[in-house]
């Protein structure tokens with residue numbers, strides 16, 4: 396699952412001082428792979444996920460060697476299973492031409508006679524997509540404090556300006572398209588003093604992205620800036636400065652260095668049995684990439700895992716609202732509850748320092764489940780009438796870029812894809828992960844947004860399962876603030892009018908953290924998701940007609956709307 400556009404990208408605040416309790420989980424940190432079977436089993440899924448989410452995969456970030464290694468594993472398995480390659484030039488791979496973009500270290504900007512130097516006075520918060528907006532010749536204006544919506548600039552005041560914002564927590568944010576600052580020329584986020592090591596580390600990260608189209612709109616760039624540099628631009632101390640106070644005029648633009656950073660989708664076909672219907676495809680997908688290393692360095696794994704689980708359970712409700720006093724108290728109580736005897740725990744087990752985002756659930760779980768689904772179909776006696784198109788997308792974490800690329804440049808005719816089933820994060824969903832969680836928990840998103848018939852089929856097939864899922868469709872609601880419908884690969888199929896089903900066991904405390912590891916996965920739950928996908932796919936691929944699209948198709952070039 397990819398980040399919400401306006402979510403925190405990095406912060407100076409995650410340094411939990413809480414003490415680890417002994418984990419009750421019995422699963423090991425490492426596990427030797429065993430040969431997989433035709434059936435979808437817990438053992439098979441473990442054998443696959445302990446490889447795919449191992450530290451040696453380096454967090455599988457698209458545009459890095461880790462993603463190449465992860466996709467090599469999938470392709471090797473497809474070959475062994477005997478699926479037909481359906482990428483470029485008879486291979487399993489569709490190359491996706493990413494670029495890596497970083498702020499040029501020779502960049503300087505000036506105002507009020509002061510010259511600011513990249514990586515000393517400021518860094519750029521990684522951004523996606525288009526070329527950066529020009530800042531040369533724009534006026535510096537003070538915009539107040541991040542999060543203080545009562546004292547802020549209007550959209551008219553911010554438009555075309557270089558806005559300086561104080562961010563007391565040090566949080567580095569991208570500005571949302573709906574923010575009054577969205578039409579600013581640039582935004583500088585200013586913490587308490589000098590740039591921190593964490594901000595510098597985040598600023599050094601390359602942005603992995605597709606080359607922007609020549610006519611793509613320019614992007615608003617957020618900079619992290621030292622307090623003294625911001626004060627020189629404004630010509631006044633930040634403390635006590637009124638919102639709307641203006642400073643000098645910016646001279647110079649941000650310069651970027653770009654290099655090729657190849658990455659790839661993995662694509663395979665299982666031919667259908669019907670001589671006519673085999674020319675149509677049911678697509679089944681997941682994303683193979685994850686988010687790489689933790690930019691700000693290693694943390695104590697056990698402490699972080701416990702802290703995050705508690706924090707997520709408390710923060711789950713109400714969604715996205717700041718913590719109330721009661722919620723904060725409840726969180727403190729929970730944190731206190733896990734603060735057990737540091738000395739004795741540490742005597743048993745030393746702290747494990749961890750900096751790799753393994754992405755076991757996100758989306759190692761979906762990727763390995765789709766591989767098990769492919770193996771089950773390949774080994775099955777009765778082939779479905781329609782062909783199955785398996786796609787492991789890259790760059791999902793960079794803004795659904797691999798699925799965007801595949802749906803723009805499909806390796807089979809786009810019109811021949813009758814529906815897409817997407818699974819992303821299907822290995823958790825228990826009581827310890829979210830309040831509504833259980834053995835049967837599964838979130839369902841998008842299944843009726845284009846085709847009522849497909850939505851009905853999902854419900855009907857579920858009723859025939861040995862252990863039916865309890866579907867949670869909360870996150871499918873129009874306008875839901877978590878924006879889940881727009882945050883995984885199915886959307887890029889839906890924007891072309893292809894009916895989709897998205898299934899996930901949901902977000903949790905370890906989401907996008909170094910603690911998303913194979914030992915926390917519920918393999919029985921995940922295996923049931925896999926068997927459900929097989930049953931649903933069989934039903935859809937054997938229909939005597941395509942799932943009927945009875946809802947309006949979106950504009951494929953418009954922004955996604957939850």
Ligand SMILES: [Zn+2]
Pocket residue numbers: 396397398757758792907
């Ligand atoms: Zn993700």
